[in-house]
Amino acid sequence: MAKRGSTLSAKESLIFSYGKSFNGFAARLSDEEVAKLLEMEGVVSVIPNHKLKLHTTRSWDFMGFSKGQLGAPVEGEVIVGLLDTGIWPESDSFSDKDFGPPPSNWKGKCVGRNFTCNNKVIGAQYYNSEDDYDNTEFHSPRDSIGHGSHTASMLHAVTYCAAADILADLDDAIADGVDIISTSIGSDEPLLYLNDPIAIGSFHAMKKGMLTSSLAGNNGPYPTPVTNYASWILTVAANTIDRRFTVKAVLGNGQVYFVSLTL
Numbered sequence: 001m002a003k004r005g006s007t008l009s010a011k012e013s014l015i016f017s018y019g020k021s022f023n024g025f026a027a028r029l030s031d032e033e034v035a036k037l038l039e040m041e042g043v044v045s046v047i048p049n050h051k052l053k054l055h056t057t058r059s060w061d062f063m064g065f066s067k068g069q070l071g072a073p074v075e076g077e078v079i080v081g082l083l084d085t086g087i088w089p090e091s092d093s094f095s096d097k098d099f100g101p102p103p104s105n106w107k108g109k110c111v112g113r114n115f116t117c118n119n120k121v122i123g124a125q126y127y128n129s130e131d132d133y134d135n136t137e138f139h140s141p142r143d144s145i146g147h148g149s150h151t152a153s154m155l156h157a158v159t160y161c162a163a164a165d166i167l168a169d170l171d172d173a174i175a176d177g178v179d180i181i182s183t184s185i186g187s188d189e190p191l192l193y194l195n196d197p198i199a200i201g202s203f204h205a206m207k208k209g210m211l212t213s214s215l216a217g218n219n220g221p222y223p224t225p226v227t228n229y230a231s232w233i234l235t236v237a238a239n240t241i242d243r244r245f246t247v248k249a250v251l252g253n254g255q256v257y258f259v260s261l262t263l
Contacts, residue, residue, distance in 0.1 A: 015129045016168045020175035022204040026129060026164035045194035049129060049164045052185050052197070077103050079122070081178035083169050083185060084148035085160065086141040089121055096120035108176035112140035125172060127165035147184070163197040170201025174208055181205055181212040186227040199230040206232040 015026040026049065029037070037046050079102075087094060096119035108123030110116070117124055124141035166185070173181055183198060193199045202212035216235040217225040228235055249257045 016164055016171075018167055018171045020171050021208065022171060022200070024167065026167065047163055047195050047197065049162050050187070051130075051162055052166065052187050078180065079103060079106060079178045081173040081176075081181045082148065083166060083173075083181065083183045086124070086126065086143035086148045087121065088143045089115060089117075094118070094121050103177075105177045108172070108178075112142070115140045115142050123176065125169070126160075127162075127168050128160055129164040129168075130160070130162050166197040167201055170197075170205065174201075174205050174210060178210060181210060183212065183214040183228075186214070186217055188227070190224055190227050190229060193230060196230070198228060199233070202230060202233050 013027045013029065015028065018024040018026075034046055037043055099119040101119060102122040106122055109125070110123050111125045115124060126139065126141045128139070170181065181202065185198065187196070191199070193203075198212075198214065202214075205212050211234060212232070213234045214228040216229070217227045226235075247259050249259055251257070
């Protein structure tokens, strides 16, 4: 770490220290301090704590999988780590009925207010480097948006989509012993590998024999819709969706027109 004015100010600037599976840290630094870091030998990259966006909207009905066709959850030894907005643990999707204890190689933990893990949801953590959620209600892996509950079936940890949080999440997930990392998160445009927290974290996961699965992108029909393009990530291609928004426009002469948008 670059030196600051005092040990106290250095500690106050530090947000995360990544050292379980890759070396790095997140800190609040001035432009001058960033410039000094970039000149230091051994520093690979310095990344702004930019925000990434949640991707995907709905899937089950679109793919033809109704609730009755999915069947009951089947216990296995595979641990899936999800990077998302959390889950609503009371949902039937996360019931641990007939599940035994977690696999012996699991090293994770369950952290957060108003949240309880079980033998299916075996661990959960939240990350909030930007202090976006001051209310203690959100100091929890509990899903406040609905996106994570949609994408999840097993949960390791959740993030609110800042780069520093994603790296902390991936560092923990790798150390805790997940087998597959699932993300439905990405940037608005392709980032260089050394500026992309998902590419960086998933690279170190790959070195440990863990697979990262992610959607390719969510910004079609623009020319560069693919944002998770690292060769060590298993990506899911984008597609159209059978969802249509229809609004009614009533003109002054009484004529009615319907306008439809397909997203």
